[in-house]
Amino acid sequence: MGRFISSIIIFSFFSALLFGIHYGAYYLLTRQNKLVVTNVFIKGNNFVSAEQIKKACGFGSSTGIFDFNLNDAASSIKENPLIEDVEINRFPPDIVLIKVKERTPLSVVVDSGKNAYLTDKNGYVISKGYLAGIPVIYLDYPVRYEKNSINDDFVKILLKKLEEFKGTKEIRQIQVKRKEGIYIVIKGLEKVLFFIGKNIPDNTLFNRIESIAMRIRKENINTRFIYVSKENAIGYK
Structure with missing residues (x-):
């Protein structure tokens, strides 16, 4: 029993000694x-x-x-x-x-209470307020803000589709009106409303809007409203 206790004491002593040497060396080197x-x-x-x-x-x-x-x-x-x-x-x-x-800021989401949320592609709220140069999504209804995120399935799907579109920087506004549908405003054509009905915009619709916008600019067409999915929409194919 005495030898066992002695062994423990010796082991503890040398362990403490080694620790002290290492710590002392580290201390000197840091100094x-x-x-x-x-x-x-x-x-x-x-x-x-x-x-x-x-x-x-x-x-x-x-x-x-x-x-x-x-x-x-x-x-x-x-x-x-x-x-x-x-x-x-x-x-x-x-x-x-x-x-x-x-997190890359993708859009500002503004609800009916005029609460503005700067969000990423997943609806995570980076901060409250606006950021110049990115699309603003206007909603005509309130959204729930929980755990630093927007808790709204439709908004999250919309953000995903927006993130997939390569021409996101050309979009100024997306106006969501539950009873009517979705209106999109393009930079440089702020007086023109591109209406897509109650469809969720995807790459096909975004590209079609981009094509129509190019034609409006090129031919200097005077118009205020485009129903994108109609066959008589400018540039529709």
Whole structure:
């Protein structure tokens, strides 16, 4: 029994000694800037600045390469609603590589209560308010906003179809009126309403609208209303 206790004491002593040596060596190296984070490389960020990402990680001028938890740092970065996913890797002695996947703003959804939600393709609300240059979807009914997302199946389908269309930047507005149907406004032709009825717009309809818009511009056609699916619609084939 005495030998067993002695063995435990000896093992504990040497374990503590080794830990102390390793910690002491690490401490000295960090004080000499040998194992300090000095190079942070960030990939995938278009909207969130590198400084914002570094600040979220809490990196300082003397942060040791092993002083931070990778999962905690990733969670801090993901608190920014523009960030969808994060991957962090460290490469001693001084390099940290951060790969982020951002949520791309796709549209602003405005409901009947004039609540404006900046959303991505999945209906996730990045922020409240408007963003210049992207389509605005106007609804004539209220939508439910739950857990940072728009809880409306129709809106989510509409966003998916909008994301699939390569000419999204040409669309200024999509007006959804439950009793009438959907009206679309194209940039540069703000006085023209493209009506598609109660169809959910897909690539076929979007491309048809784009083709009609090109003809209106080219031939300087004076019109205020186009029923896209009618055979007499301008440019309809």
